[in-house]
Amino acid sequence: MTSLAYSSPVFAPPLRPAVPRNLCTDCGLSRSATPKLCGQACQFIQPDYPALEARVHGRVREPARGDERFFGPYRQMFRASLKSPRPGAQWSGITTRLAERLLETGAVDAVLTMAPDPDDKWRPVPVLVTKPEGMAQARGMRMGYAPLLALLEPARDAGYKKLAIIGIPCQVYALRAIETELGLERLYVIGTPCSDNTTTENFHHFLSLLSDTPERINYLEFLPDYHVELRFTDGSRQRIPFLKLPISQLAPDFFPLTCRTCVDYTNALSDITVGYMAGQGAQWLLVRNERGEELLGLLGDEITLAAPASAGKRAGAVRGFMANTRLAAGGLPLRRMPGFMRGIVGWLMPRIGPRGLEFARARVEMKAVETILHLRRMARPRMKTMVPDHVWQLVAPYGLVSEDGERKTH
Numbered sequence: 087m088t089s090l091a092y093s094s095p096v097f098a099p100p101l102r103p104a105v106p107r108n109l110c111t112d113c114g115l116s117r118s119a120t121p122k123l124c125g126q127a128c129q130f131i132q133p134d135y136p137a138l139e140a141r142v143h144g145r146v147r148e149p150a151r152g153d154e155r156f157f158g159p160y161r162q163m164f165r166a167s168l169k170s171p172r173p174g175a176q177w178s179g180i181t182t183r184l185a186e187r188l189l190e191t192g193a194v195d196a197v198l199t200m201a202p203d204p205d206d207k208w209r210p211v212p213v214l215v216t217k218p219e220g221m222a223q224a225r226g227m228r229m230g231y232a233p234l235l236a237l238l239e240p241a242r243d244a245g246y247k248k249l250a251i252i253g254i255p256c257q258v259y260a261l262r263a264i265e266t267e268l269g270l271e272r273l274y275v276i277g278t279p280c281s282d283n284t285t286t287e288n289f290h291h292f293l294s295l296l297s298d299t300p301e302r303i304n305y306l307e308f309l310p311d312y313h314v315e316l317r318f319t320d321g322s323r324q325r326i327p328f329l330k331l332p333i334s335q336l337a338p339d340f341f342p343l344t345c346r347t348c349v350d351y352t353n354a355l356s357d358i359t360v361g362y363m364a365g366q367g368a369q370w371l372l373v374r375n376e377r378g379e380e381l382l383g384l385l386g387d388e389i390t391l392a393a394p395a396s397a398g399k400r401a402g403a404v405r406g407f408m409a410n411t412r413l414a415a416g417g418l419p420l421r422r423m424p425g426f427m428r429g430i431v432g433w434l435m436p437r438i439g440p441r442g443l444e445f446a447r448a449r450v451e452m453k454a455v456e457t458i459l460h461l462r463r464m465a466r467p468r469m470k471t472m473v474p475d476h477v478w479q480l481v482a483p484y485g486l487v488s489e490d491g492e493r494k495t496h
């Protein structure tokens with residue numbers, strides 16, 4: 087390792103400015119010495135999932151195999167929890183514990199991830215973590231974009247050859263697209279699913295609609311039982327049914343077009359995906375390849391694993407979502423439902439709505455529906471190159487088919 091190796095266990099290197107681009111989540115690539123790489127590496131330009139799946143996992147997703155048509159290639163799938171949940175973690179802390187283990191065992195020199203901005207706990211800041219004890223600072227979910235891949239050059243300059251990256255799907259796509267050019271000896275990719283991200287500024291506005299004292303909120307999660315959970319600095323908690331969220335008070339572009347149209351909800355190119363959607367209150371793991379198995383193995387008996395369950399039927403919920411998205415005409419799907427009905431439906435949904443795997447399938451299909459409807463309305467010329475076949479296959483059962491010029495012909 088060179089003398090540039092960082093002495094602080096958590097280090098936020100200075101970064102170059104971003105090159106402004108249309109449909110961009112500032113994954114960090116445009117801040118590198120070769121910003122033109124965006125053209126070949128961006129999820130929003132011309133993604134090639136089959137080629138990258140074949141390279142990373144040794145095979146493409148097989149629609150007839152398990153749930154691969156929804157979630158991408160995987161070898162094993164679990165509900166999971168750390169036996170000792172970590173304080174400050176979003177769920178039980180599996181994601182950061184995996185990275186901690188990689189540092190503890192010397193499998194990597196550094197982990198590239200996000201920590202909270204010292205002046206705003208909700209703003210993600212990309213950091214290089216070089217000691218296991220530094221991972222605690224990264225725990226928890228923050229809403230917003232941060233240029234994670236801009237850390238690749240500082241990591242290279244420090245002589246780090248074995249890296250782990252914790253990333254959301256649009257970051258992981260670009261990383262995989264340039265992986266072979268990085269000259270690394272080893273790369274572990276721990277991915278989380280991601281949907282409905284927005285700018286940290288927008289997120290602060292959302293918090294101000296949820297509470298008179300938004301500065302006291304230190305945790306927010308969209309739970310798979312159709313509630314948002316808020317936690318406050320005094321330790322109190324609040325659960326709000328999705329249907330009672332103040333969505334109608336948000337601007338139509340509250341969620342940027344990128345996040346309404348991104349095509350990889352479950353982070354199909356990670357070695358292991360750590361989410362919650364099919365977890366029914368626990369976490370949800372998709373172990374995608376041999377390296378993912380190695381990662382899970384690092385947790386030994388610290389983790390409880392069980393098979394995911396499934397209940398309910400998703401088709402009606404997905405159809406309803408599609409109708410609402412059409413009605414909203416480019417804005418956020420508004421529920422035209424009287425207030426008293428919202429309470430009743432909000433009570434019923436966790437009991438009769440899709441649950442477990444069926445909930446995860448429903449969310450993936452809804453996201454695919456959004457991709458088609460929003461791009462068709464707002465960026466139709468992009469569709470031909472940006473929408474992969476797997477997205478068209480997900481929406482086909484709902485009667486959404488490509489129109490002239492929207493789909494590549496093979």
Ligand SMILES: Cc1cc2nc3c(=O)[nH]c(=O)nc-3n(C[C@H](O)[C@H](O)[C@H](O)COP(=O)(O)OP(=O)(O)OC[C@H]3O[C@@H](n4cnc5c(N)ncnc54)[C@H](O)[C@@H]3O)c2cc1C
Pocket residue numbers: 174175176177178179180181182183199200201210224225226227228229230231232252253254278279280281282283284360361362363364369
């Ligand atoms: C914007 C966003 C939306 C998400 N939506 C879903 C969803 O719809 N369904 C689902 O199953 N899971 C979703 N997740 C993932 C989920 O919130 C948990 O992070 C995941 O289940 C891991 O929990 P954990 O306790 O293992 O994480 P922890 O051990 O607490 O670690 C969380 C990790 O996420 C990183 N992180 C936090 N914020 C960001 C950010 N803005 N960008 C990049 N990395 C970040 C942290 O640096 C840390 O490394 C989302 C995550 C984000 C950031």
Ligand code: SF4
Pocket residue numbers: 107109110111112113114115116117123124127128129130256260
């Ligand atoms: S590759 Fe990253 S930085 Fe480049 S345009 Fe895409 S999201 Fe933006």
Ligand code: SF4
Pocket residue numbers: 111254255256257280281282283344345346348349
């Ligand atoms: S929703 Fe998609 S585009 Fe938006 S931040 Fe998440 S992975 Fe990136």
